[in-house]
Amino acid sequence: MKLQVTALSVFLYFGVSAQQIQNNPGSNHGNKFEQLGTILPTPNVYRTASGAPGHAYWQNRADYEIFAYLDEDKRNLKGSETVTYYNNSPDDLDYIWLQLDENQQSTVKKADYQFSSTLPKSLNDQQLKVSELPVKDNGYGVTLEKVTDASGNSLLYTVNKTMMRIDLPKSLKKGEKFVFKVDWNYNIPNRIKMGGRGGYENFAEDGNDLYTITQWFPRMCVYSDFHGWQNHQFTGRGEFALVFGNYKVSINVPSDHIVGGTGECKNYDLVLSSEQLLRYKKAQTSNEPIEIVTLDEAKKAEKNHSKQRKTWVFEAKDVRDFAWTSSRKFVWDGMGVLIPENNNKVMAMSFYPKEAYGLYRKFSTKAVAHTIKTYSEFTIPYPYPVAQSVEAANGMEYPMICFNYGRTEKDGTYSEGTKNGMIGVIIHEVGHNFFPMIINSDERQWSWMDEGLNTFTEYLTEEKWDNKFPSKRGPAWTIVDYMKLPKNQLEPIMSNSENIIQFGPNAYAKPATGLNILRETIMGRELFDKAFKTYSKRWAFRHPEPADLFRTMEDASGEDLDWFWRGWFYGTDPVDIAIDKVTIATPDFEVSQPEKEIKYKVEKPIQNEFDDISKQRNREDKNISFEVEKDKSLQDFYYKYDRGQEKIDTNKEYSFKSDGNESLDKKDQEKFRNMTAYQIDFTNKGGMVMPIILEFTFEDGSKLKDKSSAQIWRHNEQKVSKTFYFDKKIKSIQLDPMRETADIDTSNNFWSNDGSSAENSKFQVFKEKQKATVRGGANGKVNPMQAAGKKN
Known part of the structure; x- marks a missing residue:
């Protein structure tokens, strides 16, 4: 879902310190580069240490057969469903849980996650009303009419706000299935006035409604190896965990009415006119969108409210949800799209009222096609037969269908912002088919796993739509304002969605930015793209958790990224690397270390400074014998020297000449005369480690770039230095020239050689003498064996 989100106050705060487990908190190193270790769940037979599903991985399944009746006059939806639930888990289930999301629209049945409130500066007349205490029932929410087993026997059930528990007549064991039926109805809310994802929008000018029917039927909760029943209440924010x-x-x-829904319609021949059916068949093989229901037909339908009824039948396989839309206002166009990776022929379609015609007719279906093709390149081939965009003045996603905005002014014109926003939201919502409709993460717990991953892939897709597309999320520089906020206004990405204040930046932008930094700056495109596709392939049509993503990205790339997950996902530290100081040094060819005579004495016996308890007890233990005592051939000169059996004058002085430095000849001096060394000192002021990326501009106008990986900080997470040697003078140094690390303060990222901002020094240059170095050698000194004249 794509939202414009404002800051909200919440009571609960997910503390950073609880997540930032450190073994060495007082040190200047060894914290940011610790492995995640016990922060991640222990690998098991269901989820491996590599990030792949384990050999015993399982997930349950639910099949639905539903009949729905839309009463337009009463704005009521009535439904009857038969659910077949398959227990593939190793556990016996005594009850099952279902979601009743529509209860969130009720004043008395909702989850009631309230926010703090204060006196407003102004209110309109609709907002100003007497507080009703106790709260009165507004008539919305699900009314359950009947809950039975397959034979019609009543089942015991309990409704807890937006969740419903059905108590099973007997335990549902592994490999068994349970069939039950639910009849229900609810009053459809005015989505524009009441908010929410589903409902109706009324067009007063022509007296018609546009229905987006979402989260509309009692749906099975997920029962998983990592959570058990995911029955957290639906508050309107944290989205869905579905089977x-x-x-x-x-x-x-x-x-x-014209109806669009998840999956394929199986009876177009009964619900479309012969002309519309012919256009639909033509559109399937067209490279350009064809109007299946034309603008003229839609305008004509607006004027006549038929009392006759039709039933549209849809089927969908291997989906986690079902949504639909219905209105007589719809223009409907479509075109065929081939996904080459799996040779899948997809019908890309759009439904929109005349108010959106000037934008949707030109862009929507082509944006749908572009999205499924581009996401298929970066993740997995799109597997479904349909992809649809519906203009409904909002942004929300479901399998094979999504709801977006994008209407023109009455004269048919539109702003560039409206156009780009519409294209962006279509790409985003269609992209949700991949995250989380197929790669099916738990949105109720980890919003970032669908919104963040999807926003990242949306950015890649927008870039391939138009190189100048004004993407708001993804580029590193776009997250800086959020990262600058005080720590008490931030939460780690690894926070439950209900507890986040700045939901948009936290769940959408920061994870998307992090993935883009991984791709462009840390891992490189080749390694990242392979690992990201591996994750997508491993967890398609499964239920991944954060650790599965983290582990797969490392497993498939060979990159140790724990420092990045720890800092970017579990922490709130920003990136702020500063150039503190530049020291300039020039060569000094004068040799300052000539040969000199060094006096010394031979080494005394090497003995232990203290006779420790283990040595004493080993001597006292009659069962222990020492190898050098058993084998006399091991008793060499030093065995006797250490025990005083060999005597040497350790006060006698010896001498040897040390090696001095040899001056370079004139030719070599000329070779290095223009060489200059630059030591650059950096401070990690923000706390989050990142690669150090530098651009050098020289006095002759040429430029060079250098990048040090984030591991340069591993021995000191606060300060590092790096030295470069150039044969031409540096004019300036720019840190992070492409703004690719999300550095929050670029004022300390630049150094200019103006003569006053650098320290100057000399470094000696001399000729290297070639000599063999033997580990453990005496380096020319007389050893005790030589002093004693012994060879054994």
Whole structure:
């Protein structure tokens, strides 16, 4: 889902310190580069240390057969569903949990996660009303009519706000299935006034509604190896954890409505006119969008409210949810798209009212096609037969169908911001087919695993749409304002969605930016793209957790990224690397270390400074014998010397001449005369380690670049230095010239050689003498054996 999110206050705060487990907190090193270790869950037979599903991985399944009746006059939706739930887990289940998301629209049934409130500066007349205490029922939310088993026997159930528990007649064991039925209805809310993802929008000018029917039926919760039942309440923010299954959905609506839904419609021949059916078949092989329902037909339908009814039948396989839309206002166009990676022929389609015609007719379906093709390149080939975009003045995603915005002014014109926003939201919402509709993470717990990963891939797709596309999330520089905020306004990415104040930056932008930094700056595109595709392939149609992503990215690339996950995902430290000082040094060819005579005495016996308890006890233990006592051939000169059996005058002085430095000849001096050394001192002021990327500009106008990996900080996480030698003078040094590390303060990223901002010094240059160095050698000194005249 793509939202414009404002700062909200919440009561709960997910502390940083609890996540930042450190073995060495008082040190200047050894914290940021620690392995994540016990922060990550222990690998097991379900999820491996490599990040792949284990050999015993399992997941449950739910198949649905649903009949829905849309009452346009009462704005009520009535439904009847049969659910077949398969227990593939190793556990016996005594009850099952379902989601009743529509209860969030109720004043008395909702989860009731309230926010702090203060006196406003102003209110409109609709907002100003007497506080109702106790709160009155507004008439919204699910009304359960009947809950039975397959034979019609009533089942015991309990509704807890947005969750419903059904108590099973007997335990559901591994490999068994349970079939049950639920009849229900609810009043459809005005989505524009009440908010939320699903509902109706009324167009007062022509008296018609546009329905987006989402989270509309009781849906199975996920039961998993890592969480058990994911039955956290739906508060309107944290989205969904859902199981895969097959759907057959029959939707009864007024006969002049056009319906789009998850999956393929199986009875177009019964619900479309012969002309519309012909256009649909033509669109399947067209390279350009063809209007299946034309603008003229849509305008005509707006004026006639039919009392007749039609039933549209949709089927979808291996999906985690089902959503649909219905209105007589719809223009409908489509075109065929081939996904070459799996040779899948996809029908890309758009539904939109006349108010959006000037934008949607030109861009929507082509943006859908571009999205599924580009995401297929970076993740997995798009597997479904349909991809649809519906203009509904919002942004929300479901399998094979999504709802977006993008309407023109009444005269047909539009702003560039509206156009780019529409294209961006279409790409984002269609992209959600991959994250999390197929790579099915737990959105209720980890919003970033679908929003962040999807926003990142959206950025890659926007870039391939138009190189000048004004992406708001993804580039490193776009996250800086968020990273600058005080720590008490920040949470780690690894926080539950309900507890986040700045939800948009935290769940969407920061993880997307982090992945882009990994791709462009830390890992490189080749390594990153392979690892990201590996993650997508491993967890397609499965339920991944954060550790599965972290481990796979490392496993498939050979890069140790724990420092990055620790800092960017578990921490709130920003990036702020500063150039503190530059020291300039020039060569000194004068030799300052001539040969000299060194006096010394031979080494005394090497003995232990203290006779420790282990040595004493070993001597006292009659069962221990020492090898040098058993084998007399091991008793050499030093055995006797250490025990006083060999005597040497250790006061006698000897001498030898040390090697001096040899001056360079004139030719070599001329070779290095223009060489200059530059020591650059850096401070990690922000706390988050990053590669050090430098651009050198020389006095002759030429430029060079250098990048040191983040590991340069591993021995000192606060300060590092790096020295370069150039045969021409540096004019300036720019740190992070492409703003690719999200550095929050670029004022300390630049150094100019103006003569006042550097320290100057000399470094000696001399000729290297070639000599063999033997480890453990005496370096010319007389050893005790030589002094004693012994060879054994």
